[in-house]
Amino acid sequence: MRRQPYRKPYIKNMASDGRTLLNYVLGLKCIKCGAEFPTSQMFEGCPRCKTNETISNITVVYDYDKIANILEKMLKRSKNRIWRYQELLPIQNEKHMLCLGEGNTPLWNCKHLGLKIDIENLYVKDESRNPTWSFKDRLCCTAVSKGLDFGADRVIALSTGNHGASTAAYAAVAGMKCLIFASPSTPKTMLIFMQAYGALVVQTEVLGSWSLMRKCVQDYGWYPTSSYTRPTRTTNPYGIEGYKTISYEICEQLQWEPPDKVFIPSGSGDALFGVWKGFSEFKEFGLIDKIPAIIGVETAAGGPLTNSITKNLDYLEEVKVKSTVATSISTGVASYHGLWALRKSNGTAITVTDKEILEAQKKLSMTEGLFVEPASAAAFAGVEKLVQTGELQRDETIVCVLTSTGLKDPESLSNYLSKMPIIEPEWKNFTKAIKEVYNFQV
Numbered sequence: 001m002r003r004q005p006y007r008k009p010y011i012k013n014m015a016s017d018g019r020t021l022l023n024y025v026l027g028l029k030c031i032k033c034g035a036e037f038p039t040s041q042m043f044e045g046c047p048r049c050k051t052n053e054t055i056s057n058i059t060v061v062y063d064y065d066k067i068a069n070i071l072e073k074m075l076k077r078s079k080n081r082i083w084r085y086q087e088l089l090p091i092q093n094e095k096h097m098l099c100l101g102e103g104n105t106p107l108w109n110c111k112h113l114g115l116k117i118d119i120e121n122l123y124v125k126d127e128s129r130n131p132t133w134s135f136k137d138r139l140c141c142t143a144v145s146k147g148l149d150f151g152a153d154r155v156i157a158l159s160t161g162n163h164g165a166s167t168a169a170y171a172a173v174a175g176m177k178c179l180i181f182a183s184p185s186t187p188k189t190m191l192i193f194m195q196a197y198g199a200l201v202v203q204t205e206v207l208g209s210w211s212l213m214r215k216c217v218q219d220y221g222w223y224p225t226s227s228y229t230r231p232t233r234t235t236n237p238y239g240i241e242g243y244k245t246i247s248y249e250i251c252e253q254l255q256w257e258p259p260d261k262v263f264i265p266s267g268s269g270d271a272l273f274g275v276w277k278g279f280s281e282f283k284e285f286g287l288i289d290k291i292p293a294i295i296g297v298e299t300a301a302g303g304p305l306t307n308s309i310t311k312n313l314d315y316l317e318e319v320k321v322k323s324t325v326a327t328s329i330s331t332g333v334a335s336y337h338g339l340w341a342l343r344k345s346n347g348t349a350i351t352v353t354d355k356e357i358l359e360a361q362k363k364l365s366m367t368e369g370l371f372v373e374p375a376s377a378a379a380f381a382g383v384e385k386l387v388q389t390g391e392l393q394r395d396e397t398i399v400c401v402l403t404s405t406g407l408k409d410p411e412s413l414s415n416y417l418s419k420m421p422i423i424e425p426e427w428k429n430f431t432k433a434i435k436e437v438y439n440f441q442v
């Protein structure tokens with residue numbers, strides 16, 4: 001017999017009677033052609049405007065007039081993690097709102113680092129504080145919870161690491177079977193991590209895994225939290241909604257003065273869209289007066305969004321990806337909705353090299369005490385890049401989304417650190433080693 005499909009969140013005030021049905025979602029809508037669809041399991045984008053070149057994702061539409069009436073009450077809630085904003089999230093049954101303590105992450109004002117690059121207001125949103133130590137928890141929490149609304153009992157994802165780990169954790173607490181196709185570049189720590197949550201993990205070549213996953217979804221009823229369409233990614237439209245909570249939190253943390261630019265490391269571009277949508281909803285409600293420019297930072301090993309921006313395309317081309325330290329953002333296939341968010345917000349996409357990423361990673365940890373994954377550090381490397389090219393003004397307010405922790409992949413940085421001396425414990429050896437390796441006089 002299947003066990004209880006959810007566990008009660010440990011946070012007070014949460015789903016008090018455990019039975020409330022929310023009724024704020026109107027349905028789904030294509031972001032490109034506007035075609036409308038009922039709330040259903042649509043994971044392969046809009047069938048209406050699909051061409052050989054591109055597929056557009058669909059997005060969740062809410063009854064915003066109705067939400068406006070309870071907005072004040074909603075913003076006064078303090079404790080429910082991402083479910084504080086439950087009316088703006090797509091789960092219908094409160095009982096299905098899973099909670100491992102995701103969201104509500106700190107926004108740090110990085111004075112020292114800001115001073116170094118001459119930016120007065122530099123903030124980082126520290127997403128490494130999430131339950132599986134990456135911002136994918138906002139997406140996977142929302143996607144798997146919605147899966148419970150649909151009665152799903154098995155969940156699947158393709159992943160370079162974080163997406164798989166997060167899906168596995170929420171599947172575990174939801175009582176669902178979980179299957180993950182991990183790419184060959186997935187760091188070993190991440191593979192162990194996914195298996196630790198009980199997922200069936202299979203490591204296989206990236207391109208082939210997309211069709212394996214499609215078959216699992218289409219023929220065997222696995223519920224997807226990630227995308228599996230090419231050459232343009234579409235994805236679970238409910239999961240992306242979870243990323244909106246990053247923007248809601250930033251607005252509150254900055255006392256409703258939104259930043260000028262938000263830098264986000266980008267792979268598929270799901271986060272770009274979710275973050276854009278969050279800000280744009282709050283602007284529609286009149287809570288903020290502008291939407292920040294969203295800057296997608298890709299790896300120079302292969303950046304599909306940068307490719308489309310540079311060539312001024314309205315679709316995505318698949319780009320070859322070389323090996324990179326930023327594994328979490330290295331798939332070469334991005335989404336129409338990601339590109340759309342960049343354009344809508346007057347943002348752009350840029351690429352940064354591995355060297356720039358590792359330098360940024362060291363600066364964040366050595367100046368601000370924040371040890372993040374290389375892919376996360378790409379956000380700050382992007383800021384440095386635009387400072388150098390003169391595209392950032394010193395009085396602009398900047399937020400970098402630091403998407404995951406450095407402990408996921410410590411190996412990539414270890415080669416760039418001093419080779420640690422191992423000595424016999426004698427004073428002379430010690431002072432000599434410290435001098436030689438660290439150039440430091442005791």
Ligand SMILES: *Cc1c(COP(=O)(O)O)cnc(C)c1O
Binds near residue numbers: 267375
């Ligand atoms: C997935 C991921 C990203 C990119 O998110 P997308 O929504 O796929 O663009 C960035 N950083 C880390 C650490 C990730 O795991």
Ligand SMILES: [Zn+2]
Binds near residue numbers: 031034035049050
């Ligand atoms: Zn369409």
